[in-house]
Amino acid sequence: MNLERLARLRDLCPDEAAFEQIKQILVDEVQYLKHEINQAYFQLEQQKALFHVITRLREPLDLEKIFQSTATEVRKLLAADRVGMFRFYPDSGWNDGEFVSEDVVQAFPSAMSQKIHDHCFGEQFAIHYQQGRIQAVADIHGCGLSDCHIAVLSRFQIRANLVVPLLQGQNLWGLLCIHQCHAPRQWQATEIEFATQIANHLGVALQHGELLAELQAEVVERQQAEQAVHSLNQGMQRAINELQLVNKELEAFSYSVSHDLRAPLRSIDGFSLALLEDYNDQLDDTGQDYLRRIRAATQRMGQLIDDLLNLSRLMRSEINLEPVDLSLLASEICTELQESQPERQVEFIIQPQILAQGDSRLLQVLLENLLNNAWKFTYKHTQARIEFGVIPQENGIPVYFVQDDGAGFDMAYSNKLFGPFQRLHRTDEFPGTGIGLAIVQRIVHRHGGRVWAQGALEQGATFYFTLVAEEGGA
Numbered sequence: 001m002n003l004e005r006l007a008r009l010r011d012l013c014p015d016e017a018a019f020e021q022i023k024q025i026l027v028d029e030v031q032y033l034k035h036e037i038n039q040a041y042f043q044l045e046q047q048k049a050l051f052h053v054i055t056r057l058r059e060p061l062d063l064e065k066i067f068q069s070t071a072t073e074v075r076k077l078l079a080a081d082r083v084g085m086f087r088f089y090p091d092s093g094w095n096d097g098e099f100v101s102e103d104v105v106q107a108f109p110s111a112m113s114q115k116i117h118d119h120c121f122g123e124q125f126a127i128h129y130q131q132g133r134i135q136a137v138a139d140i141h142g143c144g145l146s147d148c149h150i151a152v153l154s155r156f157q158i159r160a161n162l163v164v165p166l167l168q169g170q171n172l173w174g175l176l177c178i179h180q181c182h183a184p185r186q187w188q189a190t191e192i193e194f195a196t197q198i199a200n201h202l203g204v205a206l207q208h209g210e211l212l213a214e215l216q217a218e219v220v221e222r223q224q225a226e227q228a229v230h231s232l233n234q235g236m237q238r239a240i241n242e243l244q245l246v247n248k249e250l251e252a253f254s255y256s257v258s259h260d261l262r263a264p265l266r267s268i269d270g271f272s273l274a275l276l277e278d279y280n281d282q283l284d285d286t287g288q289d290y291l292r293r294i295r296a297a298t299q300r301m302g303q304l305i306d307d308l309l310n311l312s313r314l315m316r317s318e319i320n321l322e323p324v325d326l327s328l329l330a331s332e333i334c335t336e337l338q339e340s341q342p343e344r345q346v347e348f349i350i351q352p353q354i355l356a357q358g359d360s361r362l363l364q365v366l367l368e369n370l371l372n373n374a375w376k377f378t379y380k381h382t383q384a385r386i387e388f389g390v391i392p393q394e395n396g397i398p399v400y401f402v403q404d405d406g407a408g409f410d411m412a413y414s415n416k417l418f419g420p421f422q423r424l425h426r427t428d429e430f431p432g433t434g435i436g437l438a439i440v441q442r443i444v445h446r447h448g449g450r451v452w453a454q455g456a457l458e459q460g461a462t463f464y465f466t467l468v469a470e471e472g473g474a
């Protein structure tokens with residue numbers, strides 16, 4: 001007590017015996033108030049700990065995190081040596097289990113990851129804990145515990161033990177264990193009540209965890225079923241597309257007929273060359289011009305037949321799906337194009353990390369045709385721009401594109417773009433056989449996708465394509 005106040009009380013009470021009596025009354029009252037303050041502080045800390053547990057239950061459920069943080073807070077609040085959550089192994093008859101979470105002072109060993117067996121527990125005590133029994137042992141050697149129970153506790157240097165059941169609904173899931181290891185301890189009623197409240201809230205978390213696990217399993221099962229149906233639909237759509245393409249190819253040309261045309265064409269070309277070389281002095285300028293035209297026509301016909309055969313092989317070859325880096329393929333193709341005509345001023349813009357699932361060989365051919373076309377149809381421009389990229393869609397199917405600022409085309413004739421040997425420009429302006437876009441379309445269709453284009457005369461063209469079958473066969 002403050003010395004100044006004692007002096008004032010002595011002045012007010014000159015009788016020594018009465019003064020000492022008043023002094024003792026005041027000391028007792030101060031001690032009582034200190035005790036009440038400590039109790040209030042302890043209860044406040046209990047409520048804070050309970051609030052933290054309840055708050056974590058309202059957050060995304062993570063039992064491991066909830067257990068660990070709760071063990072830490074409870075151990076510090078109760079000044080215990082170890083707090084842990086013990087879980088019984090399923091179908092063990094409550095005789096076997098292990099600690100799944102723990103907070104322990106450094107002076108004592110960890111109980112984590114150690115299998116614990118107590119052959120007495122399941123038969124003698126499990127039913128009582130399932131009904132809500134709480135065990136508060138001040139000293140394990142003086143409370144009448146069984147020898148097997150004492151042996152288990154002694155493994156972890158436990159002297160005093162407070163155990164509250166963790167119930168998952170009506171099932172005994174495990175135990176909330178609070179240990180005092182350095183000395184015996186008399187557990188207070190407020191401490192037992194606090195541990196009980198903590199265990200009840202952890203039981204709520206266990207029930208939520210069980211429901212969440214069941215819900216997640218159901219969601220995974222449904223997702224797998226939906227994926228299986230989706231994959232089946234994609235496979236069926238791809239098969240339908242391939243069948244339609246095969247039928248169109250059978251109607252469009254016959255491989256054997258195309259192959260047999262090679263021999264007479266070679267003869268025509270060869271004899272025309274022989275006439276030019278051996279009888280050149282007997283032919284006037286008109287005759288020589290006619291022979292040169294015959295040779296050019298037969299060579300063009302030979303190229304057309306080669307293109308038809310290549311197209312036929314393309315449709316009959318097996319498709320092998322694998323991850324493909326389209327950005328890398330496009331970069332390599334553009335590098336080759338620039339090296340073929342280094343004098344041209346062309347800006348290549350290639351979006352990085354464009355990945356797709358497809359046949360790498362066929363996708364190489366697809367990009368070669370689209371980028372070669374862009375290179376060809378921009379050659380009249382002193383400065384040109386060619387871009388390759390991808391556009392994400394809400395349905396999850398990416399749309400790839402090749403864009404240029406070259407000659408473009410009239411959209412009124414866009415339906416002819418992908419037909420074999422269909423051309424929208426004169427051969428003397430832009431050489432070629434007109435087979436490239438037909439090859440592009442067939443490669444895209446073989447992957448289950450679709451291809452289309454937009455353009456305007458002298459304003460460039462953009463070719464779009466997908467590589468995945470869309471819902472409803474769009």
